[in-house]
Amino acid sequence: MAELEFPAATAALPAAAVHYARHGLRVFPCVPKHKRPMTENGFKDATTSVGVVESWWRSWPWASIGIPTGGDGIDVLDIDVYASGDGYGAFAELEDARLVDGWAAKVRTPSGGMHVYFPADPAWPQRNWAVTASHIDFRGEGGYVIVPPSFGAGTKRYEVMETAPAARPLDSARVRDFLRPPPPPIVAPPRALDRSPDAIVRRIAGFVARQSEGNRNRALFWAACRVAELDLPEDYAHGALGMAALRTGLKQEEAVATIRSAYRTVSATRSLHLDPGPAPPPLGL
Incomplete structure (x- = not known):
């Protein structure tokens, strides 16, 4: 200067x-x-x-x-x-x-x-x-x-x-x-929870896949009941939930039998207008 x-x-x-x-x-x-x-x-x-x-x-x-x-x-x-x-x-x-x-x-x-x-x-x-x-x-x-x-x-x-x-x-x-500090980063607003049947089933399947031994069968039964209540066909549940159950270590024949049992229970409950009983909480859903 x-x-x-x-x-x-x-x-x-x-x-x-x-x-x-x-x-x-x-x-x-x-x-x-x-x-x-x-x-x-x-x-x-x-x-x-x-x-x-x-x-x-x-x-x-x-x-x-x-x-x-x-x-x-x-x-x-x-x-x-x-x-x-x-x-x-x-x-x-x-x-x-x-x-x-x-x-x-x-x-x-x-x-x-x-x-x-x-x-x-x-x-x-x-x-x-x-x-x-x-x-x-x-x-x-x-x-x-x-x-x-x-x-x-x-x-x-x-x-x-x-x-x-x-x-x-x-x-x-x-x-x-x-x-003049830089503006805060733009944060996208949280997306509304997808309530479509496919999205609900994906979340339910995720819940099943996180289960450990000792709770796998009970969780799969609860999940299959929820899918049945959505009026989705049983084959759909076998495809969506069966794979998740297998990832937890559940045998295929056990998974198939549990899903079938869940669908029969929901069908019978609707016929008799009975409460199917307590269910595990839908964690993470």
Whole structure:
């Protein structure tokens, strides 16, 4: 970064503009008490040529002094103040998180806000951004700021608050991400439980397949009763539940006999309108 040395607070604007240029900071004139550039190409016309700067401010002695951000100059964190709120609270959080320790200067703006200067690294260009919810903007490559002792819209000036000698570049991406955390991952809403007969039988078969020795036959009987109650044919139950029962170690002839018994029980119960008795809970269904 070029040497950051501010002119005297009482310096006239032409002298202050020359001061910046002599210290290696490119400057350009802006409309007095405003931020609009007065040169044809705006901040792209900024120069350290003392002769050009003197010529500009002879023509426009009350012009505000603009300095491009980025390059080998400065990057600036802009703490805004609006009727709806300001960025000082968010900046305090950044300080607590040690994300803005390397500032070179703090400048009070005419609105009551603050510009926080950091040395720019030409090998690490950082683009402008704004986090409007936090009332904080960043001015890097392609931006510019108005500098002391320029005037604002009223009679107040841009004023140097503090300077610090051991400055370092700001990691503006970390600051932006801290102020504007990434949105939480989108979580798909849970799917409605499939109540189709096929889906119910798949869940019942899964229940059968999880059984251990000592409970296999009883679980298969309960499961076959539930399938029968769905009015599905017995062959369907043999195909769906029989394979699950075999995976638990139940012999095929035992599985076939249990399923047939379950279907006969459900059929008889419907004929007599009787309760088939207690059944094991449908775990996981």
